[in-house]
Amino acid sequence: NAGVTQTPKFRVLKTGQSMTLLCAQDMNHEYMYWYRQDPGMGLRLIHYSVGEGTTAKGEVPDGYNVSRLKKQNFLLGLESAAPSQTSVYFCASREWTAQETQYFGPGTRLLVL
Amino acid sequence: DAKTTQPPSMDCAEGRAANLPCNHSTISGNEYVYWYRQIHSQGPQYIIHGLKNNETNEMASLIITEDRKSSTLILPHATLRDTAVYYCIVRVGGSQGNLIFGKGTKLSVKP
Numbered sequence: 001n002a003g004v005t006q007t008p009k010f011r012v013l014k015t016g017q018s019m020t021l022l023c024a025q026d027m028n029h030e031y032m033y034w035y036r037q038d039p040g041m042g043l044r045l046i047h048y049s050v051g052e053g054t055t056a057k058g059e060v061p062d063g064y065n066v067s068r069l070k071k072q073n074f075l076l077g078l079e080s081a082a083p084s085q086t087s088v089y090f091c092a093s094r095e096w097t098a099q100e101t102q103y104f105g106p107g108t109r110l111l112v113l
Numbered sequence: 114d115a116k117t118t119q120p121p122s123m124d125c126a127e128g129r130a131a132n133l134p135c136n137h138s139t140i141s142g143n144e145y146v147y148w149y150r151q152i153h154s155q156g157p158q159y160i161i162h163g164l165k166n167n168e169t170n171e172m173a174s175l176i177i178t179e180d181r182k183s184s185t186l187i188l189p190h191a192t193l194r195d196t197a198v199y200y201c202i203v204r205v206g207g208s209q210g211n212l213i214f215g216k217g218t219k220l221s222v223k224p
Contacts, residue, residue: 035214041216042215043157043212043214102149102159107154107156
């Protein structure tokens with residue numbers, strides 16, 4: 001049981017390049033989330049999904065797209081990377097219960113030059 | 114969701130109890146108090162949550178005041194590995210949306 005995994009762990013992009021971050025969970029969780037964390041800040045939600053085939057915008061969705069084609073995977077895409085998207089990205093998942101126990105991945109560090 | 118207020122930083126001696134306060138004076142009756150922590154560079158980790166009763170698990174204890182306007186997370190015997198940022202979050206149970214992470218309390222456990 002690996003929990004929540006993220007790929008890649010670290011990436012350097014040039015402005016304007018595109019990339020996809022992959023989040024995978026093996027806990028059969030319904031809900032999945034993408035957060036970003038900038039230095040000295042708390043986490044901010046980018047997009048989330050309440051089930052396979054569904055996505056919704058979070059607090060800071062601009063410049064990102066997501067897809068949840070399979071229940072276990074949640075993809076975060078950057079179509080045209082900007083230096084402002086330099087951040088650490090965390091994925092999380094949780095069961096569809098009344099509790100808010102989210103399980104987080106180890107993070108992806110992204111540097112946009 | 115109710116707003117929370119936490120001190121930006123605290124120190125604790127290794128082996129002593131760490132008591133981390135959180136104020137949530139606008140909490141409503143159906144909102145839970147959750148605690149997470151984030152050890153340097155890692156993803157946040159769930160610690161404990163509660164509604165109105167005190168809660169204890171293998172990691173910590175959560176004490177919620179009778180009026181529910183504040184709470185305290187207690188790490189009974191802090192170790193160096195407990196050095197982290199601790200987040201207090203108030204949220205309606207079962208909501209579809211996200212947890213709102215503020216800046217939390219940076220706990221430094223010193224030898």
